[in-house]
Amino acid sequence: MTRKVGTIRDVADRVGLSIATVSRVMNGARNVAPATRDKVLEAIRALNYLPNPAARALSTAKSxxxxxxxxxxxxxxxxxxxxxxxxxxxxxxxxxxxxxxxxxxxxxxxxxxxxxxxxxxxxxxxxxxxxxxxxxxxxxxxxxxxxxxxxxxxxxxxxxxxDNHALAAEAVRFLRGEGHERIAVLHGPLDTNDRARARLAGARSAAPVAAFEGALDVAGGKQAARAALAEANRPTALLCFSDVLALGACFALAEAGLSVPGEMSVMGFDNLDWTSELVPPLTTMNLPxxxxxxxxxxxxxxxxxxxxxxxxxxxxxxxxxxxxxxxxx
Amino acid sequence: MTRKVGTIRDVADRVGLSIATVSRVMNGARNVAPATRDKVLEAIRALNYLPNPAARALSTAKSxxxxxxxxxxxxxxxxxxxxxxxxxxxxxxxxxxxxxxxxxxxxxxxxxxxxxxxxxxxxxxxxxxxxxxxxxxxxxxxxxxxxxxxxxxxxxxxxxxxDNHALAAEAVRFLRGEGHERIAVLHGPLDTNDRARARLAGARSAAPVAAFEGALDVAGGKQAARAALAEANRPTALLCFSDVLALGACFALAEAGLSVPGEMSVMGFDNLDWTSELVPPLTTMNLPxxxxxxxxxxxxxxxxxxxxxxxxxxxxxxxxxxxxxxxxx
DNA sequence: CGCGCCCGTGTAACCGGTTTCAACGATAGG
DNA sequence: CCTATCGTTGAAACCGGTTACACGGGCGCG
The missing domain is CATH 3.40.50.2300 (Response regulator)
Structure with a gap:
């Protein structure tokens, strides 16, 4: 007995009404007698009926x-x-x-x-x-x-x-306000991400910064940070356009034996949940x-x-x- | 100005054929003359026609x-x-x-x-x-x-x-093989997660372990680790049933000034991408x-x-x- | 040269709902 | 008591595809 899934017709037949009435009950139309509505609802429950979404979508033009x-x-x-x-x-x-x-x-x-x-x-x-x-x-x-x-x-x-441009500029101004003259920006791939481009441009609109690109993951952040540290005129702050990059940067600093924020300041973007748990807790740009x-x-x-x-x-x-x-x- | 979205009928009308033929072309049926197929494909492209998914789902009973x-x-x-x-x-x-x-x-x-x-x-x-x-x-x-x-x-x-039970047991045996007698397990909420329960049971089947629960995030791991450290008979290894908990544990250890793995061993579960970047890199159970x-x-x-x-x-x-x-x- | 077959195409019956419209009985008002 | 009205219900059209089946024409073969 391979019963089919059950259509509106089965419900209608069970209570001896037309499919129109069943449809009305399903959609909560008010012009249905309360007694009828109850009978129909009862049958729907008994048969575990669920309307066919495709059929519904077809006639209502809504999915x-x-x-x-x-x-x-x-x-x-x-x-x-x-x-x-x-x-x-x-x-x-x-x-x-x-x-x-x-x-x-x-x-x-x-x-x-x-x-x-x-x-x-x-x-x-x-x-x-x-x-x-x-x-x-x-x-x-x-x-x-x-x-x-x-x-x-x-x-x-x-x-x-x-406004990614403005936010990045704000972050740079914040770091400069803290006294940082040499700021390095760590960012993800520019070619596939217009937000990264906007942020970099925003940062540069506020001050000249060095920029280092890495894959948008912890390993990428680590690698970009290493590149920044290797610069002749080493920056004093790392502005990371993602908390994930910032975490990588922190790991790179730990490996290099540099303390945060003593020897290097690090700032993130996103305010992911774990940033408050980092040691030290990460200063970051909260993005809602x-x-x-x-x-x-x-x-x-x-x-x-x-x-x-x-x-x-x-x-x-x-x-x-x-x-x-x-x-x- | 095209009002409606365009149906199969519009395509059929444009090339002067029936909708059946258009449908056949759409579905790659082989009994269509090549010349006809080309004309139809051309019309489809010209009209930017896309079949109505609801209608298709309704007649084929597939979504x-x-x-x-x-x-x-x-x-x-x-x-x-x-x-x-x-x-x-x-x-x-x-x-x-x-x-x-x-x-x-x-x-x-x-x-x-x-x-x-x-x-x-x-x-x-x-x-x-x-x-x-x-x-x-x-x-x-x-x-x-x-x-x-x-x-x-x-x-x-x-x-x-x-096999969560077996994997957890294996992890415990591994830690014991490294010489750890006092192992603390850090796990997420047990009431909403049957895998966590299976893992804890598995760990206990291999050796008696202390267990500490925390929310399944970095903060939870940190807190559970703090609880473990506060124990009278402090464990020598923290087995975390998630890398996220392990990261929290590492932060807790950093705060407590305990070195990893010198003063405390930490093991994770999942092998998330960033675990290899941690300092020191995290020993973890890879889960594919x-x-x-x-x-x-x-x-x-x-x-x-x-x-x-x-x-x-x-x-x-x-x-x-x-x-x-x-x-x- | 005629028959049958196959190929290409169209007609129409579905798929399972929603919704318009008409019909019906009961009720209220004149 | 008759009729207008309302509330409830059913019949059927429709949404836009897929596909079984019918049909006509061209071709191979006897």
Whole structure:
């Protein structure tokens, strides 16, 4: 007896009503007699009936699914962001599909195409630099989308994020305020990440800084820090555009036998959860990734439900002063 | 100005053929004249046509979507796992939806219900302890599912993962082999995580150990380590059931001014990417989370495409000997 | 030269819901 | 007591694909 999964018709037959009535009960329409509604609900429970999502999506033209495309899921900052997006969407009864792009435009395009063909109703994209084809594709399908991690009031597309340029400049000014003249910036790959470029440019707008690139992980931070330490005119502070890089830098300093902040100041970006536990605790730029994710998800859902247009939103970063930055000797 | 999104009918009209032919082209059926196929493909490209996923899912009863439910996305080990799952699914043209359960059974159940109602065709569940209602629900809907992070040959449900009990015992034996008599185990919350319970039991099966619980993050590891250090008969080795806890433990030791491994040995679990960069590099139990994710995804897709039954798979952990464990003084 | 077969294509029946509209009985108002 | 109205329900169209089946024309073969 291979019973089929159970359709609305089975429910209707069981209570001797039409499928229209069952559908009305499912959707909470008010023009159903209370007694009927109870009978139907009872049957639905008895049969463990769940409506076929494809059929529902077909007639309503809604899938209640939004997609995000991120460079990597293994990065804490994206994971944090995604967690917030998922939670917010779940609260509203939406589901989240995601794909990773590795920061490569073609992969991102392919991912969007796939997710579109999967029924995603809205997109949350990371960063700002995306091929024109991408936005054309999305526009053509009339699918709303936002860029995140970036705030750019001049962008034609709504951006929900930070002013990376300004934040980096602020961080540099902070370090200079502490007395640092020679600052080295440690950053991730520039070619696949427009935020990194914006931050570096921002830092340079505030003061001349040396820049060292490393992979966006602890090993990369360690290596970039080693390169910075090897400079003839050694810097007195390391400004890392990710806490992960900062952790690597701390390890490099430990290996080199340099104390923090005594012999070298270190500052991070992101304010990941563990930064307060470091010894010494890390001074870092707090970036409200969770709030950002929540806002992006909230706006997208609102747009989908009520049609209100998406609006850019800027989130401020704040410097969290802890123990890893001190005036140079 | 194109109003609607464009349906198969628009494509058919444009080339003066029937929708059946267009559909055949879309699905690569071989009984289409090459000339016709080219014309149709040309029209599809010109119109930027993408088939409506809901309609397709409705008639084929396939959504090409797999779901995972994990305790948290912010945890590196899950992020790593999810990354592998996503990559594997993407290669096969499948999409990944996910929801987080926080390790709470009701949240997990609600998430599964939602994902089912979203069209997920298969499930990858984390851990082994799930309410009977959950498996009943899935069985009833005839949706295949696997448990991961756990290998249990006796389970009725296919499990793809490690033998947590045996691995923990192996770790304890390793530390004893290094000469440690007093070992403290640092673990995450037991009530929401059956793997943690299995590991603790495994450790105890190999030798009597003291156990300290902390939240599954760096702060939790730090706090649990402090508790362990405060013991009257201080342990000589800290076995941490997560690298994240181990990092916290290292910070606690740094604060207490204890050297690793001179005054205290530390061992982790997971072999996260940064563990090799720690100073000293962390000795840890490598858990092939990526391989596990890949295998779970691969099997699920195969099951969905060809119907072959899911099979449990065991992945071995291996101890990566680095610098953080040494014989006690 | 005619028959049958196969190839390419179209017609129409589904898939399982939502929703419009009409019909029905009961009730209230004149 | 008759009729207008309301509340409840069902019939059927529709969403946009897939696919079984029918059909017509060209070709090989007898």
């Amino acid at each position: 209640r699914t939004v997609a995000t495309v991120i460079p990597s899921i293994e990065h804490s900052i994206y994971a944090k962001f995604m967690g917030a997006v998922e939670r917010t969407l779940a609260e509203q009864g939406y589901s989240l599909v995601f794909a990773v792009s590795n920061g490569v435009a073609e992969q991102e395009h392919a991912a969007v195409q796939k997710l579109l063909g999967m029924g995603a109703e809205g997109f949350i994209l990371s960063g700002q630099a995306h091929g024109a084809e991408l936005t054309e594709l999305l526009d053509l399908r009339r699918v709303p989308y936002v860029f995140t991690s970036v705030y750019d009031p001049d962008s034609a597309v709504p951006t929900i994020g930070y 990734a969770r709030k950002m994710g929540q806002e992006a998800a909230r706006q997208l859902v609102e747009r989908l439900e009520t049609g209100v247009p998406l609006a850019s939103a800027r989130f401020d970063g704040t410097i969290i002063t802890r123990g890893s930055v001190a005036p140079p000797r | 090409r979507t797999v779901a995972t439910v994990i305790p948290s996305i912010e945890h590196s080990i899950y992020a790593k796992f999810m990354g592998a799952v996503e990559r594997t699914l993407a290669e096969q043209g499948y999409s990944l939806v996910f929801a987080v359960s926080n390790g709470v059974a009701e949240q997990e159940h609600a998430a599964v219900q939602k994902l089912l109602g979203m069209g997920a065709e298969g499930f990858i569940l984390s851990g082994q302890a799930h309410g009977a209602e959950l498996t009943e629900l899935l069985d009833l809907r005839r949706v295949p599912y696997v448990f991961t992070s756990v290998y249990d040959p006796d389970s009725a449900v296919p499990t793809i993962g490690y 989370a990526r391989k596990m994710g890949q295998e779970a995804a691969r099997q699920l897709v195969e099951r969905l495409e060809t119907g072959v039954p899911l099979a449990s798979a065991r992945f071995d952990g291996t101890i990566i000997t680095r610098g953080s464990v040494a014989p006690p003084r």
